[in-house]
Amino acid sequence: MELFLADWLNLIFRWLHLITGIAWIGTSFYFIFLDLSLRKKRKLPEGVGGEAWNVHGGGFYLMQKYTVAPEELPEELHWFKYEAYFTFLSGFALMGVIYYWGADSYLIDREVANLSQFEAIVISIGFLAGGWIVYDILCRIPIFVKHSLLLSIAVFCFILVVAWATNQVFSSRAAFVHVGAVIGSIMVANVFFIIIPNQKIVVADLVAGRKPDPSLGLEAKQRSTHNNYLTLPVLLMMISIHYPMVFGHEQSWLVVAFILVIGGIIRDFFNRMNAGATGRALLWQWPVAVLFMCSLIIFVSYDFGDSKEQLKEEVSFTQVMAIAQKHCTSCHALRPSDPNYDKAPAGVRLENIEDLRKHSEKILKQAVLTKAMPLGNSTLMKRKERDALGSWILGGMPGYDN
Numbered sequence: 001m002e003l004f005l006a007d008w009l010n011l012i013f014r015w016l017h018l019i020t021g022i023a024w025i026g027t028s029f030y031f032i033f034l035d036l037s038l039r040k041k042r043k044l045p046e047g048v049g050g051e052a053w054n055v056h057g058g059g060f061y062l063m064q065k066y067t068v069a070p071e072e073l074p075e076e077l078h079w080f081k082y083e084a085y086f087t088f089l090s091g092f093a094l095m096g097v098i099y100y101w102g103a104d105s106y107l108i109d110r111e112v113a114n115l116s117q118f119e120a121i122v123i124s125i126g127f128l129a130g131g132w133i134v135y136d137i138l139c140r141i142p143i144f145v146k147h148s149l150l151l152s153i154a155v156f157c158f159i160l161v162v163a164w165a166t167n168q169v170f171s172s173r174a175a176f177v178h179v180g181a182v183i184g185s186i187m188v189a190n191v192f193f194i195i196i197p198n199q200k201i202v203v204a205d206l207v208a209g210r211k212p213d214p215s216l217g218l219e220a221k222q223r224s225t226h227n228n229y230l231t232l233p234v235l236l237m238m239i240s241i242h243y244p245m246v247f248g249h250e251q252s253w254l255v256v257a258f259i260l261v262i263g264g265i266i267r268d269f270f271n272r273m274n275a276g277a278t279g280r281a282l283l284w285q286w287p288v289a290v291l292f293m294c295s296l297i298i299f300v301s302y303d304f305g306d307s308k309e310q311l312k313e314e315v316s317f318t319q320v321m322a323i324a325q326k327h328c329t330s331c332h333a334l335r336p337s338d339p340n341y342d343k344a345p346a347g348v349r350l351e352n353i354e355d356l357r358k359h360s361e362k363i364l365k366q367a368v369l370t371k372a373m374p375l376g377n378s379t380l381m382k383r384k385e386r387d388a389l390g391s392w393i394l395g396g397m398p399g400y401d402n
Helices: 001-035 081-098 104-107 117-140 142-146 147-166 172-208 214-238 252-274 284-307 319-327 354-360 360-369 383-394
Strands: 050-057 059-066
Touching: 001 050, 001 059, 001 081, 001 142, 001 214, 001 252, 050 081, 081 117, 081 172, 104 117, 104 172, 104 284, 117 147, 117 172, 142 147, 147 172, 147 214, 147 252, 147 319, 172 214, 172 354, 214 252, 252 284, 319 354, 360 383
Parallel strands: none
Antiparallel strands: 050 059
16 A cells, blocks of 8 residues: 555656646746847837737737836736745655655665665755755855856856765765756745745835835846756756666766756757847857767767676676576566565566566666666665676676577
8 A cells, every 4th residue: 555655646746746847937938038038119118128029829918027116016916936836845745755755765875875764865855955055155156246157157066066966875866866856946946035035025115115126136037047047957857767878877967067058058049039139149059959969978878888898707697697686586576575566667577587688688778887776776786796797698698508
C-alpha cells in the first residue's frame, strides 16, 4: 500500500507542478514579451511609457504600461503571483515524495557521501534556502547593482559552484535535479521577496497619495529578467532524470554550464524579436545555440567513449554473474527480493546470461558509463565492478558457450 501511495503522490504532485509551472511560465513569458513590445508611436496619456496592440482568439487588445504607476489606482487589479508560489510548493512536495521519502534510493549515494536520511534532507533544504540567500546578496553588491553584466556572470559562476557542490554530497541524479531546484527556488523567491513586495509598496503609495519610488520598479524588473533567462535551463533540468547521459557525467557542472548558455541564447532570440529587432540581431542566436548543443553532445560522448577505451580487461561470465547477483537481481528478477518492488522495474530481468546479453546496452549505459544504477548506489557497487561489467560487454559477452 505504501508503494502505491508513493506512486500516486508522485503522479499528483508532478501533474500539479506541471500545471502551475505552465501557468507561471506562460504569464512570465507573456509579460516579458509585452514589456519588450511596447511602442510609443503616438501621444499617450501622461505617465504611460508605451503601448502594444495584441490580437488573440478573434479579439483585439490594447495594452499600455505606466513608467511607474497611474495617478489613481483602478478598482480591480489583477496580481500574478500564486502561479509562482504553487509551482514552488508542488515542486517541493514532489521533491519530498521522491528524494526525501525515497532518500536511500534517490538522494543518497554512499559511495559519494555516507549520509543518514536526516543529514541528506537537511543539506538538501540548506541548498534551496542558501541558494536564494547568496543570490540575493550578489544582487545587492554595489558594483553588481551598477553593472548588470557583471551580476549575470557572478550568478552564472555561483550556479556552477552549486552544481559542483551538490555532486560532492548527493547521487548524480539528485545533484542535477537540485541545481534546477535551487534555480527554481531563486526564481520564486524573487517573486515572493522582491517583485510582489515592491509592487505592494507602489500600490500603498498610490493609495496614500504619495509618489512611488521608480527604483522599486527597476529592481523588480531586474529580478523578473533574471527569471526570464533562467526558465529554459530549469525546464531541461526538470526532465533530466530521464537522461542519465546528462546527469551521469563526472563533470556534470560543465554540462550545467552548457545548458545555462544554450538556454540563455535561445531566450535572447525571443527577447530581441519581441523588442522589434530584425536582420543581423536575430541571425546569430540559433546557429550559436546549435553549435553549443553539438559541443555538449561531443563533450559528453567523448568522455563516455574514452571510458569505453579503458575497459580492456578480460572478464569471465562467472565474474559478471556474481556482480549481477550482488547488485542487480534484488530488483531485476522474476520475484524481486527488494521490498520496494513486486516485479522487475521496466520488465528488465538480469538473472541469467541471456538476460544480461539481451539488456547489455542498457547495462552499459545505466550501470557502467553513467552510474545511474543501482538507484542511489544502494548496494555500494564499486568502480572496479562497473568496469568489469563494461569489459565483459565490450569484449563480446563470453559465456559457457564461448
